[in-house]
Amino acid sequence: MFERFTDEARRVVVLAQEIARIRRAPRIGPEHLLLGLLRCPGTPGEELLAAAGVDTRAAERALDRTAGPAGPDADALATLGIDLDAVRRAAERSFGAGAFDRASRGRWRSGHLRFDRAAKTVLELALREAVRRGDRFIGTEHVLLGLVRPDTAASRVLDEAGMTLYRTRRALDELRGRRAG
């Protein structure tokens, strides 16, 4: 599948894997591909995101919100008389902001992370976008177009920035026009 990927698109995939690992996700999801794209400045996919006002921090905040509460079950702990928020605050006083949630976000998985089902769909759609445009390669712009479609946390971030499939295709046409001309 990756033989037609440009070096930049490969880098997005490698970054997505690293990001998924750091965030302790069990698999690579569309949200990790989106964050990977955002870390490849100067590539077509990243330029389209930047033009729509999607930046890494905004995307991370949105994805953290949709990821749901990480870690222990606060309601269940309350039945034992334990206030999870109080524990979290105490941990953050000692170890810094976010320390507790980082330690709680699932257990570390070693080895190679796989793509989840939605991320596989994103990559398939990226290939289809390339074919549709008659491109012989799959670049960051195609990965971005793949991310727009399935309903995921990442696509909702894009949708909120006004990046529908139609508008993103148009924006790519314009970007290519400017680059060529």
Place this chain on the structure above:
Amino acid sequence: MSDATAVAAAASSTDPAVGLRAVVALRELQESLEELQVTSARDQGWSWQQIADALRISRQAVHKKYRRLGL
């Protein structure tokens, strides 16, 4: 939950769904706190043996569990 009576009732619930869910939450909380403390101990120069003694487990067990963190 603010009502102390309700807390006590839930903590000793005879409903396995309630009781076991609390046990799982407590285990996850324990794992998170252990990871924070082990990380902190390594940052402060503690050896794996010292950490293992404090946790009352073997050095191999603690090392195997936390080696992944690259501490």
